[in-house]
Amino acid sequence: MTPTGQTLAATSLLRFATAGSVDDGKSTLVGRLLHDSKSVLTDQLEAVEAASLRRGQQTPDLALLTDGLRAEREQGITIDVAYRYFATPARRFILADTPGHVQYTRNMVTGASTAQLAVVLVDARNGVVEQTRRHAAVAALLRVPHVVLAVNKMDLVDYAEPAFAAIAEEFTAYAASLGVPDITAIPISALAGDNVVTPSAHMDWYGGPTVLEHLETVPVGEDPSAQPARFPVQYVIRPQTSDHPDYRGYAGRIAAGVLRVGDEVTVLPSGGRSVITGIDALGEPVKAAWAPQSVTVLLADDLDISRGDLIAPAAEPPSITQDVEGTVCHLHERPLKVGDRVLLKHATRTVKAIVKALPYRIDLTAGLAHVADPGQLDVNDIGGITVRTAEPLPLDAYQDSRLTGSFLLIDPADGSTLTAGMAGEAFAGPAAAAGADQEGWDF
Structure with missing residues (x-):
């Protein structure tokens, strides 16, 4: 509730991101969601149908609704973050469809930085794979408060409940260990439309919400007076x-x-x-x-x-510091090294800074193991950092504020974004699983 006792208008808007391994069906899910919720314009659907026919497909390839780059259409993969805006009578949505390839992990960081919910897809035939764990870790790192596990392609495992239950149990245990506060598992077939917008007639053993029902009802409002x-x-x-x-x-x-x-x-x-x-x-x-x-x-x-x-x-100011410690995801092709001189952008303030230490790199393939003193962070690497700034900064911990606890490192020579950073501890952990919905970076 707002200070005037009325519900915030922002509670009618949900920002969410999709993620998952290659070919798990993210773009198809998004296309099905848009199509079945009547959020696709007639000319868009006609263009997709025509493109599908040219490729010899008798039914529309709904993935083409989001894969807009020519390279994406030719290769059948998602390369960049695709943003879509749609609405239902219950809520408005801003959707970020993020890539699945390992080399595009940085794109998920961009797409999920402002998300209040992340939909992580898993192929029911393959289960939880390395990239699934990577995306769950990124969602936890960014303090995304709600995660949906969408077990896709259930039609290819005969809609079997045991296949879904095993994947849901493994993923839930892993995500909970990272401190993800809310996890919901939904069995779906994006291609056939099962449990995306309408309930599935093939999975009567499942009594939970469809993907759209969950998106429409998940609580995303907050009391602004609860924070300084x-x-x-x-x-x-x-x-x-x-x-x-x-x-x-x-x-x-x-x-x-x-x-x-x-x-x-x-x-x-x-x-x-x-x-x-x-x-x-x-x-x-x-x-x-x-x-x-x-x-x-x-x-x-x-x-x-x-x-x-x-x-x-005056009674609740943030900490003032020139030594910024936190966790970063390196976004640039050029490695980040100790001694690099950078610009640090925090909220509306940009100051000169120098990278003083890179104490560890997180190995997402080995249960979040820390590799000590890596020397440098390469593109898509996640690790710890200490940055010394030329001027003091008022900085919150990222777990307290996703906006005033985040920062960017920028190349002073050409202005390109090098690294996205979160001040404080990397992961909330099970004991700190309660999170708050807040705004994130403006890239």
């Missing part, structure tokens, strides 16, 4: 007009929590203090605003505030 407020400043507004000669506002999007007129706040990293005297939302003054609203905040004092500063409650 975080407001990264994006822009300083000074119109200097005759109507508003002394107006000085600080514009941005609230990353977490609630801001109220009268709150005592601190501006970081400078440490200056003031009181909120006004909040403008959509051009109108309001008494309170909450994440993820975009607002303009007015303060009682003329402090030196600019883009990149963070406004937070």
